[in-house]
Amino acid sequence: MVIDRGFHEVSGTDIPGILDEAARQGVAVFTLSTAGQTDKETFFGAVRETLPLDPPLGTSRMVWDALSDSVWGGLHKLKSPRVVIIWPDARPVAGAEGDFWIALDILRDVAESLAEARCTSERPTQVSVYIAPAPTGGETAPTEG
Numbered sequence: 001m002v003i004d005r006g007f008h009e010v011s012g013t014d015i016p017g018i019l020d021e022a023a024r025q026g027v028a029v030f031t032l033s034t035a036g037q038t039d040k041e042t043f044f045g046a047v048r049e050t051l052p053l054d055p056p057l058g059t060s061r062m063v064w065d066a067l068s069d070s071v072w073g074g075l076h077k078l079k080s081p082r083v084v085i086i087w088p089d090a091r092p093v094a095g096a097e098g099d100f101w102i103a104l105d106i107l108r109d110v111a112e113s114l115a116e117a118r119c120t121s122e123r124p125t126q127v128s129v130y131i132a133p134a135p136t137g138g139e140t141a142p143t144e145g
Contacts, residue, residue, distance in 0.1 A: 005126040012132040036134040039096035089134040
């Protein structure tokens with residue numbers, strides 16, 4: 001398995017291989033868990049609990065631009081050349097679809113901009129974001145055999 005920089009949608013069955021390869025390569029991994037919910041509050045909570053943030057976000061502050069800046073700053077401050085973010089239970093939820101697409105845009109933008117030397121004072125970070133849509137309705141999650 002190759003861990004590629006950028007934003008990737010994968011099957012939930014691919015996640016163990018990504019985790020194994022990241023461990024083999026010594027790459028830091030952050031796993032966002034939203035339990036299949038993708039409303040703004042749930043996403044912000046998952047990010048606060050999982051990702052390094054700089055500046056930190058208070059619990060009452062839920063501004064998308066502030067979240068984006070904080071995630072970017074936190075990952076850049078790690079001074080790690082490579083990082084993997086996995087969101088294994090991502091899917092739009094009725095009534096919060098807009099929040100889901102904004103969250104994906106933020107993750108995509110952070111991955112792209114941290115890879116640019118000119119945006120990072122010549123210290124880029126290769127961010128690999130893997131999202132695996134959570135099963136919906138009548139679907140069942142894959143089981144291990």
